[in-house]
Amino acid sequence: MKRIMICALIGATGFGLSACNDSNDDNPTAENQIPGFIQGDIRHTRYDGITDDLLTAGLGASGLGSAIAPAFSDERNPSPRELRRLAIYNNYRALVDTSPGGGYGEFFGPGVGKNTEGMIPGHEYIAYMTVPGSSVPVTVMAQVPDSFDPQSPCMVTAPSSGSRGIYGAIGTAGEWGLKKGCAVVYTDKGSGTGSHNLDTNTAQRIDGTLTAADEPVQFRAELSDAERDEFNALWPNRFAWKHAHSKVNPEADWGRHVLQSIEFGFWALNEQFANDNNVDPITPENTLVIASSVSNGGGASVRAAEQDTKGLIDGVAVSEPNVNPVVDTRLAIKQGSKAPVTRHSRSLLEYTTALAVYQGCANNAPSIRDQAPLNNLNPQNVRDNICNSLANKGLVAGADNDERAEDALRILNEEFGIQPEQNLLAPVHFASKVAQSISMTYANAYGRAGVEDRVCGLSFAATDTAGAVTPFAPEKEAAAFATSNGIPPTAGVDIVYDAADGQPTALPASASPSSNQADYGLDALLCLHSLAMDRNVVDDAPLPGTEAALAKAISQGISEIRATGDLQGKPAVFVTGRADAILPINHTSRPYYGLNQRVEGANSELRYYEVLNAHHLDVLNGFPGIGDRYVPLHHYYFQALDLVWERLTNNTPLPPSQVVRPTPRPDISTPLALANLPVIAPEPAEGDKILLVGDELRIPE
Template sequence: MRMAFPGPGLRPGLFVYNNKQGTIMKRIMLCALIGATGLTLSACKDNPPFNEIPDFIQGDISQTSYDGITDDLLTAGLGASGLASAPGPAFADPLNPTAAELRRLAIYNNYRALVDTAPGGGYGTFFGPQVNASGEGLIAGDEFIAYMSVPGTDVPVTVMAQVPDSFDPDRPCMVTAPSSGSRGIYGAIGTAGEWGLKKGCAVVYTDKGTGTGSHNLATNTAQRIDGTLTSDVEPVQFRADLTDGQRADFDSAWPDRFAWKHAHSRANPEADWGQHVLQSIEFGFYVLNEKFGRELGNGETLLTIKPKNTVVIASSVSNGGGSSVRAAEQDTKGLIDGVAVSEPNVNPQVDRSFTIRQGEGPEITEHSRSLLDYTTALAVYQGCANQAPAIRDDAPLNATFNPPAIGENICNSLANKGLVSGATLDDRATDALRILNEDFGIQPEQNLLAPVHFGLAVAQSISMTYANAYGRAGVEDRVCELSLAATDSAGAVTQLAPAAEAALFSASNGIPPSAGVNIVYDGADGQPTNLPASASPSTNQLDYGLDALLCLRSLAQGSDAVSGADLQGSDAELATAIAEGIAEVRASGDLQGKPTVFVTGRADAILPINHTSRPYFGLNQRVEGKKSNLRYYEILNAHHLDVLNGFPGVADRYVPLHHYYFQALDLVWANLTEKQALPPSQVVRTVPRGAITTPLAEVNLPAINPAPDAGDRIVFTDNQVRIPE
């Protein structure tokens, strides 16, 4: 069943007057009649106990009920086996998928993007819809979805609340599920969504101003909130801020390009990620009180589910985890009780008064680099480092994803620019790897996984998207001569196939290259070309468009990446804007004493731990001291993308961090509901399974220890975060 609630000011049953004062007086009279509220008239006026649509909601709220048999909240009717099966669900009409079909495929793709569903990797044993559930794990309930906005920008942000039928209004609970990465509204369905729904909690989601949100500048087509396409003038997830004339001029000069919400909204959405999460919680309380609040018979509903009587855990993974951390820091209304996050993308405020040290290794002083800083370094140097003898043949899928000839060209181009040293390919690649490990503080444990991430264009896509976002650039600015478009087998720009565009809502991860839309280097030798196939003008080599990557690196460091000279003109202005954008997303380290758990894999090759979880732990100790309730669990043999664990060469070396994320949620839940103490910060020593044919067992995944040995404890002492080897 689907229905729509009218937006603010239109909801039936509310006392609506032309005179606002009349509304206030009517409610004061009601307050006086409701002795159970215990409110004075003045308090009632300032804090009315009535349920109201939050003023940040834009337009209607759509509600859909799922029976848990033919369709459901968690698996879109696919069940646990359907989520693990390939291929994914198809559309009856590929050119005109229905909203329900788009939702089903979006849930399928988003679940599988974050959770390893391959046999033997823990799915169905340690995690999955069917674990500790009946049958296939389908969950009945209601789903509410709407647009919202934050002060300072009118770019729509999607918010959603799922309320399972198992929700108990007498013991209410809520879990936040902001999307990971740049994913859309279902981006945390398999992580915070699964845990919360199976717990009987309401789960509140937000796309954080990211998501697909693609705008075809040739056709003016964009996605509605349900993923269906439209070129009409109506609410959509995103359209570039261009007049029809400007769009036509851009399309004439640069045909068949796309604008993308995260990159081109001019909003720097990350600066508001914490606010997005807090607003999603407020939306969740509105929805819960609409369903369960006490109706007074006069069009008003009395608030009965409130922060004071509801357990609220801020959660999610990666960017979603960082968003919940920022929400906890910014929570001035007491909305959040505890925090449980995995591999959070946090950019801690830089505090070099403390250092980080792992075992007897070197002290790390240059920690807390920004995401754009270390990611542009990976984009520039990793393509060469992939060919270093120490990792070249041992890194899983390296040869598959990274043609050696391109890697050699990158090394040669870097050497000719004086950025790496050495006379041979081995020497140059080894120096590139040294630069990443020593100069940029990236853990050696990530070296074996970094090549596959480079082959998947992770650092390259993050560098392009976030440089635009931090600098609040528009699509027409083509930062570093990079744009977004479909490309053919030779790398030339082409039109995106209509069926591919129709499926973007479901297939895209929100940060191209994704679902057929690629990063195009408009300044490549010859013609605009897919970035990996680009030859740089300064080198005349097929070196992955190194000139463009060096341009992004220059903007990140604020000086020319090759010469070190100051940037000039518009480049200097953009670099300054980017630096200001980065400053806006820095985390304070003040969790206000909330019980908090971080779990992070030591081998994380996307968010290096010396710039994220480790320094945040240190900063929190500095800021909160003895009042801190943060626990940091560093998981050995775990990394950022569990989905890779389904591949040979990865499966034998690594364990699912997802399993420990669910433990983190269990621990915070037990702390909040049973007053169970959080275990001390520690290193968790997992045991890889050794072969993809050997299923994971409990021996591989030791639990977080309530009383770890001294040699396993992570501590902050003598101005240093000390991590056991």
């Protein structure tokens, strides 16, 4: 039985989300029926916009911009309200550069175009849902600002970026939609924070609080008590994580998650306005719906638009979308006078495991090592050891480590089609364990492996300063809902190489059994790369039995997430930074655009804007050496939303696909100005247009 839990108004009383009461039971004869995919209770909370709100959790623009995070009154027992507030703070700042002069408060931010603090009153509905064929709970949420006009309804989708939880897109699609007066619908896409402490059987409720009881939680591993006891005896203090270990390949359903979130949004709107006699039912026919978000969330919205059979979505506006397009071997991608790229559209797992294997050595390349910002975060001895290990296995060539590092860089740029523009940013991403974490999580997810499988000898656990496994600090576990990005290393939990030389060790400090040196557990990373490539990459031999079966399962999982390129003629905009060092553009936005042009032809309304001097993680722009080389892609994402809005409301034509040429500021002490950020041109110069000519997608330099 489904129920609506009416929670106390979050205002001067200070009541938290736990102050909920039953409302009416699900009534099968009611006109506004709760969607059948909703599982359990729906929590409905009203925020007053003074002491708490939808967008900033009561922190306001100044609180989100502060380097001091909100604290808990009891660090081991935070309240739901405290967890929500810290989750919004961390998720907002993870994607948006809030440093002085970087554009926050000037070109984007809660207060821009609104009041000074940008706090938005309204209603929030949150619940679990499932998709057909899966019992794993997916979190869904609808936010309805008080400025929503039921006579002119609009809705924006905000699936989480990366593997983040339900508030993962609050600062991107959430901010734009709420400030526009639209309902915003969110989903964690079956990834999210959901961590399961296998020792204590503790997991997170929907509000982030912890429980070991048998009650609805975000995720628990599919293990019996006996199986869990057996696992813990061998591998104590380990964690299962929802995206990696749910055994359902959640990405295969990201489009459905977004479509269901829209249907939930329509239910919430009609529930809220049902007693207003002046309001007609709010339906897809009378509501403007833009599918949006960034990165993984953007990819999810693209897949939703492809799969939309009910006419739920009117337009698409996404930034740096994680799309894995169907491989069109006829298509070539040619940038300026460079040689055409024909091996495009590689899967995320192929190029990411390649980065995990080779980038640690490439960080040593003389052509980039002294220019790359924050490269000093990668210890010199580890860089040397990785190069040595790769050379000993015949995977890089060179008489010394300088030459080997240059060869590793060549392999990434030439053999794996990764743009040279990403080379300076890749070292800081390696230091942040981006490719390493994606490689482990997605290999597990695509292959539908469980935590008990410990793919490539890897697991998740807290570690001490030497890298040894240790119990997770209770205060860190209590905060994990608010501090986790959904993909370890995160929130104090690291990737552990159980097969490391000596003892299980945090991956960055691991010595490989084959080398007996601290080479970042290269054996494990090569194992992941071999699974992605479906062959042993060291000796180019077929994989043995169990590994071959897992590689086959991974290949099947990847086939399930391939995008078709058919947006059904919907007006759509992609904006992507050329220097994207996480989702290389020759495998994502560029080939998707080319595929779409071939699939939809003259019916296509997709526009692709490639932004120079922009990359994937704007938050890095607050650092010297990065903020003076790059501009915020976030600014152009908001332009993309504005352009699609104008196309849908005023029939304004979308500008042609083009290269956009912003100018970085001279140093990070100089604030960004309009002169740095030219608009997406309604009529770009011929030399800036992106064109498909025959079988060749031509991208200007």
